[in-house]
Amino acid sequence: xxxxxxxxxxxxxxxxxxxxxxxxxxxxxxxxxxxxxxxxxxxxxxxxxxxxxxxxxxxxxxxxxxxxxxxxxxxxxxxxxxxxxxxxxxxxxxxxxxxxxxxxxxxxxxxxxxxxxxxxxxxxxxxxxxxxxxxxxxxxxxxxxxxxxxxxxxxxxxxxxxx
Amino acid sequence: xxxxxxxxxxxxxxxxxxxxxxxxxxxxxxxxxxxxxxxxxxxxxxxxxxxxxxxxxxxxxxxxxxxxxxxxxxxxxxxxxxxxxxxxxxxxxxxxxxxxxxxxxxxxxxxxxxxxxxxxxxxxxxxxxxxxxxxxxxxxxxxxxxxxxxxxxxxxxxxxxxxxxxxxxxxxxxxxxxxxxxxxxxxxxxxxxxxxxxxxxxxxxxxxxxxxxxxxxxxxxxxxxxxxxxxxxxxxxxxxxxxxxxxxxxxxxxxxxxxxxxxxxxxxxxxxxxxxxxxxxxxxxxxxxxxxxxxxxxxxxxxxxxxxxxxxxxxxxxxxxxxxxxxxxxxxxxxxxxxxxxxxxxxxxxxxxxxxxxxxxxxxxxxxxxxxx
Numbered sequence: 001x002x003x004x005x006x007x008x009x010x011x012x013x014x015x016x017x018x019x020x021x022x023x024x025x026x027x028x029x030x031x032x033x034x035x036x037x038x039x040x041x042x043x044x045x046x047x048x049x050x051x052x053x054x055x056x057x058x059x060x061x062x063x064x065x066x067x068x069x070x071x072x073x074x075x076x077x078x079x080x081x082x083x084x085x086x087x088x089x090x091x092x093x094x095x096x097x098x099x100x101x102x103x104x105x106x107x108x109x110x111x112x113x114x115x116x117x118x119x120x121x122x123x124x125x126x127x128x129x130x131x132x133x134x135x136x137x138x139x140x141x142x143x144x145x146x147x148x149x150x151x152x153x154x155x156x157x158x159x160x161x162x163x
Numbered sequence: 164x165x166x167x168x169x170x171x172x173x174x175x176x177x178x179x180x181x182x183x184x185x186x187x188x189x190x191x192x193x194x195x196x197x198x199x200x201x202x203x204x205x206x207x208x209x210x211x212x213x214x215x216x217x218x219x220x221x222x223x224x225x226x227x228x229x230x231x232x233x234x235x236x237x238x239x240x241x242x243x244x245x246x247x248x249x250x251x252x253x254x255x256x257x258x259x260x261x262x263x264x265x266x267x268x269x270x271x272x273x274x275x276x277x278x279x280x281x282x283x284x285x286x287x288x289x290x291x292x293x294x295x296x297x298x299x300x301x302x303x304x305x306x307x308x309x310x311x312x313x314x315x316x317x318x319x320x321x322x323x324x325x326x327x328x329x330x331x332x333x334x335x336x337x338x339x340x341x342x343x344x345x346x347x348x349x350x351x352x353x354x355x356x357x358x359x360x361x362x363x364x365x366x367x368x369x370x371x372x373x374x375x376x377x378x379x380x381x382x383x384x385x386x387x388x389x390x391x392x393x394x395x396x397x398x399x400x401x402x403x404x405x406x407x408x409x410x411x412x413x414x415x416x417x418x419x420x421x422x423x424x425x426x427x428x429x430x431x432x433x434x435x436x437x438x439x440x441x442x443x444x445x446x447x448x449x450x451x452x453x454x455x456x457x458x459x460x461x462x463x464x465x466x467x468x469x470x471x472x473x474x475x476x477x478x479x480x481x482x483x484x485x486x487x488x489x490x491x492x493x494x495x496x497x498x499x500x501x502x503x504x505x506x507x508x509x510x511x512x513x514x515x516x517x518x519x520x521x522x523x524x525x526x527x528x529x530x531x532x533x534x535x536x
Contacts, residue, residue: 104342123379
């Protein structure tokens with residue numbers, strides 16, 4: 001019988017302190033301003049810091065190279081078309097940045113995930129965003145993720161592991 | 164007529180070799196005889212039908228090998244097999260492309276067999292023939308017709324596949340737009356909630372955002388697998404319940420709740436049209452239990468179960484909280500109204516009862532006959 005306890009401390013959506021020590025510095029690549037704005041509020045609530053919002057690919061790549069964020073949340077459809085894939089490829093080239101897709105169009109993601117570690121399906125819940133970022137934070141701090149590759153975590157799906 | 168097998172030469176009186184010659188000459192079947200004992204196995208006799216078929220006169224054939232009838236498109240492999248059979252004194256059947264005197268080709272269906280004397284020595288080869296050109300033309304026509312048919316089927320299949328691809332692309336596009344719009348609506352509500360002072364208005368905005376969240380979960384689960392007409396209820400309900408549990412955890416907008424949520428679901432593939440109403444229903448009832456049944460951090464559990472019973476889906480949401488009568492009267496009753504409307508839309512029934520302790524809500528929704536699998 002699956003059991004979920006809202007009182008348990010493992011629910012990062014409700015966490016009062018930032019997950020895994022310091023909050024993450026996050027770049028939001030999203031062309032819908034309302035979604036971007038709300039997402040920034042949510043990230044702040046979760047104890048993370050937004051380094052900025054980009055709505056087109058060139059802007060996203062430039063902002064990513066200037067700020068070297070810990071995480072980039074990348075939508076696939078941007079103002080200049082389905083260019084989120086190349087944004088992910090460019091940003092993930094910097095080992096300091098972990099890329100996570102955030103899209104309602106997961107079918108467009110190439111098999112190699114363009115260097116991203118996973119995808120958050122839109123429409124997402126706050127809990128999904130929180131647990132995905134918590135997972136990324138744990139991976140970045142050297143703790144191995146406890147989720148096998150390719151598994152779905154309620155709207156967060158990991159990229160198939162390379163190699 | 165000596166030297167031939169005796170039973171083969173026991174003719175009735177008056178049945179002379181001239182009678183044979185006349186019969187063979189008059190036969191409509193083209194016939195030819197060659198003499199392998201002479202150099203290059205030349206033709207030594209042919210009947211009128213053979214002359215008619217080939218267009219040659221007797222003087223042009225006698226003394227010549229049958230290769231006179233061959234031409235550029237005559238099949239070499241068949242020829243080699245024919246020569247090998249003749250060399251070994253065996254009978255042989257084949258169809259060979261031959262050429263008339265005027266150069267027109269024809270398909271020559273022939274049987275060739277040796278003629279032996281009583282000692283078994285081969286004296287001649289006898290061949291009867293038939294013009295198979297019409298048969299070959301028919302075969303070729305059928306091959307063409309089949310080819311044309313296959314091409315047509317191929318083209319039509321390609322058309323259908325293209326139409327299907329277009330339709331699938333359209334479905335994905337619409338699906339993508341619906342999901343994106345739900346995200347925008349949800350963000351809009353949450354943004355306004357964040358900018359609204361604590362109180363009734365903010366709670367209402369948050370509650371609506373949560374309902375949109377529940378609808379979003381329904382849409383996220385749809386069209387995930389190959390079957391666009393169905394969704395897996397258990398996965399979707401577990402997802403909804405996890406969202407609810409997180410939304411009522413410590414520090415959440417709704418304030419902490421010490422109750423836990425349990426679920427017991429059968430795997431059920433349900434029609435896609437039922438996803439949104441069921442999402443609202445579960446969200447409302449389980450959320451309501453978490454919000455109202457456990458005041459002042461009262462501990463307990465909310466149990467959600469779903470199973471198929473005959474042609475119906477049976478859903479139960481039970482809690483061991485303070486019960487219906489003990490709870491604060493709901494000022495608007497909007498949640499309950501929503502639940503009853505959705506149940507009516509699903510043509511189902513709902514029963515609220517005191518579970519002592521707590522509340523039990525039992526819902527029965529009829530499933531379409533093919534929704535049971």
